[in-house]
Amino acid sequence: MFNPWSQDPDRRARCRNALARLVAFTHRGLALVGGLVAVLLLWIWLQPQWLQPLEQRLATWLRARDVLTVLWPPNTAERATAVHLQDLPPQQALVANWLARKYKVAPEPLAALVAEAHVQAKTSKLPAHLILAVMATESSFHPYVQSQAGAQGLMQVMTGIHAQRYEAYGGRLAAFDPVTNLRVGVAVLSDAIKLRGGSLEEGLLFYLGGYAMTEDNGYVAKVLAEKARLDAVAAGQKTPAD
Structure with missing residues (x-):
């Protein structure tokens, strides 16, 4: 059988040299990568405060590309309506903690709602504690409540009537x-107060039942009393939560 290598010794030498260079190049490349990894690990060990941000960025990158979704589930905490109390201004944290104890709801969701109520207060010109008092009176901060008349959610908005707002x-x-229910409820309440000439009491009555409502069975007084309690809590006054 014809053997091309036996006919050209120089070719064998060239091949051996090329293979030796490839092995040397690969060895140097791996050594360089190993050195960089060692330097990176040493840097992380000396600067541990950088480890968590790097982990979070890597996790975000992997989740965005659906990498290892079975072993690494999506971070649904990012979609949760919840924040830590310590992330709120002190007065808001006092209110959130008080409401959580009174209505037996977890403080983190309450903290998120308190923060959102203050955001909505700036745009609607309604007091944040009034918004929270309406939620407390309407649903006791349970987002899935539905009345027999069809009012739904935290602020018991009549979804059938206000479907377009959603x-x-x-x-x-x-x-x-x-x-979302909070935002829509604030918009409905704000419009009700404007419709009733700017009267807070008349606006609350209209929010409760529209034009047909003439007797509120103490609803308006209950909302305003709860608002007054929240004002006191935010001011640091001792206020019973029962």
């Missing part, structure tokens, strides 16, 4: 998203 948020089912 369109920007994806439709009627958004009524059961706590923050």
